[in-house]
Amino acid sequence: MPTAEEMLSTSSVAALGSILHEVDPALRLTALRAAPAALPGTTFSERGRLVRDALLADLPPGFEPVDELFRAALTREDFTGWMIWPVTEAVAVRATEAVAGEAVTAGATAGSASATTAGSPSASAHPADFERGLELLALLTPRLTAEFALRTFLSADLDRTLAIVTTWTDHPDEHVRRLATEGTRPRLPWAKQVRDILARPAVTRPILDALRRDDSSYVRRSVANHLNDVSRADPALAVQVAAAWLDDPAPTTPQLVRHALRTLIKAGDPDALALLGYAPPAGLTVDGPALSTDGVTVGESLEFSFDARNHGADEVRLAIDYVVHHVKANGTLAPKVFKLTTRTLAPGESIRLAKRHSFKPISTRRYYPGEHALELQINGRPFGRATFTLSTEGSR
Known part of the structure; x- marks a missing residue:
């Protein structure tokens, strides 16, 4: 496994600062330029948070400055690789501020207290930022992946996010289609858990049904891994989904199902084994x-x-x-x-x-x-x- 420095390196963070300054020379980027000196000795997740917070500190409040800057940066071919990770995280934070603001206001109203507290979301947050933020993630994901940042949207408003993510299943870019299934996995490695998905494992089934026949093996493997995650929470549901797919298979379906049910097969789940033709061996x-x-x-x-x-x-x-x-x-x-x-x-x-x-x-x-x-x-x-x-x- 690559080290933290090999992924989000000091040089890549410095390069990110140079790219953003060239895109918008008016930006001072004081915190971002200081970030590389703070990276040695930190873990990968710590690096991501440090660079994300530096970006948020340097950019004006609200989602619009973030949206404009990173869309402009996408015209650069060198705006790519691991530097994209903290960029997507910054997008997610700013785009979901309006949802967070609604929660703060609702809580304050219920408690008969002021909604304006230290650390509250930006007053410039707008409800439309949520949809625009997801649109920006779809643009950024081919440069690395936005699957981890997507978790922030899912945690903020699961149903609202899924309504948009489901439309990505017919996107012409395989990276965006994969984002739809990979980013919504119940147990995505390295990522924070989304409690509502763990509690409602069937909620992502429309995405899996839409992508199980995908032309891209890259996408289909993500579908299989997603259903394998589901099998850990609800084995019966995973077998039910797999059975429906095998009743109406594509040529790639048997292989996908075998990979999706691998955890249940190793655990000796009788329903999963029977579905794949391994019934109790009489005789x-x-x-x-x-x-x-x-x-x-x-x-x-x-x-x-x-x-x-x-x-x-x-x-x-x-x-x-x-x-x-x-x-x-x-x-x-x-x-x-x-x-x-x-x-x-x-x-x-x-x-x-x-x-x-x-x-x-x-x-x-x-x-x-x-x-x-x-x-x-x-x-x-x-x-x-x-x-x-x-x-x-x-x-x-």
């Missing part, structure tokens, strides 16, 4: 897993094998995974599912499969010594279990 017998050793050290690998045979009268489709039950710091076991393969067995057919699982140290998992277990999972059902001891260096 299947499994011998194993047989382990190559009953003890392994971190840094080494564990080999295992097993035999499966179809004793039924019909062929069976098998989604074969295995589960490693890792010992946690408190001594309990935590399962982790790993994909193995898919196979189809004719009546009477048998297969023998083998796999080597590595216990090489990785940054995302800490290994603890103790008795672990390895279990087969076929079409979401457990088949066989064997235990082994994992040792760390010096714990033998």
Whole structure:
């Protein structure tokens, strides 16, 4: 993964200042020019906020100055890359000030207090800024992405935002169409959560339905990732949506659905597995897993094998995974599912499969010594279990 400096670098922030000054020489940009000196040692998110706030401090109040400046900057080819991130965030803040102002006023009215408080939105905020701000995000997103800034609009007024975003599903630019599905994902990585979407996972379905057949694999992959997010909150809804798509498929639909239901498949969800043709395997017998050793050290690998045979009268489709039950710091076991393969067995057919699982140290998992277990999972059902001891260096 790139570092914070490799993404939003001091040089890119300095370049942003130069571009904006050339677009509008009257701008002093004092805060933005000082920003690069404050970046070393900060995280990527901290950098984004720092540059966003510098832009907001330097620009006159209201949305119109922001709108005019960044639209003019879009005529420059070098107005692109990671410098766009804080630009879109600044757009979102200014464009949603009117909505924030409505909330402040409503709260003050309910409490019989003045609506004018320290830190209140700009008095120049206008309701139309909201729509103009979303329009500007659509213009900016091909230069990097505006998916994170879109979350500010969604949090400010979900239904109002979705009404506009849904119109982007037939936009000629694939980046804008992807913004419609990626920016509204329930669990977009790196992004703040939108509580209303998490509470109403079906609310974005019209966007997914409109884009599932998109000509762009870039857009379709976002649709699949979006539905996978939905599956974490509402598995039944995700399976229902996927089933409707498979009833009226495009040539790309089966692959999209498999990717969209991947979390449910690994979790052994019976409805998701059945939808993809992996029904409970009646007549299947499994011998194993047989382990190559009953003890392994971190840094080494564990080999295992097993035999499966179809004793039924019909062929069976098998989604074969295995589960490693890792010992946690408190001594309990935590399962982790790993994909193995898919196979189809004719009546009477048998297969023998083998796999080597590595216990090489990785940054995302800490290994603890103790008795672990390895279990087969076929079409979401457990088949066989064997235990082994994992040792760390010096714990033998």
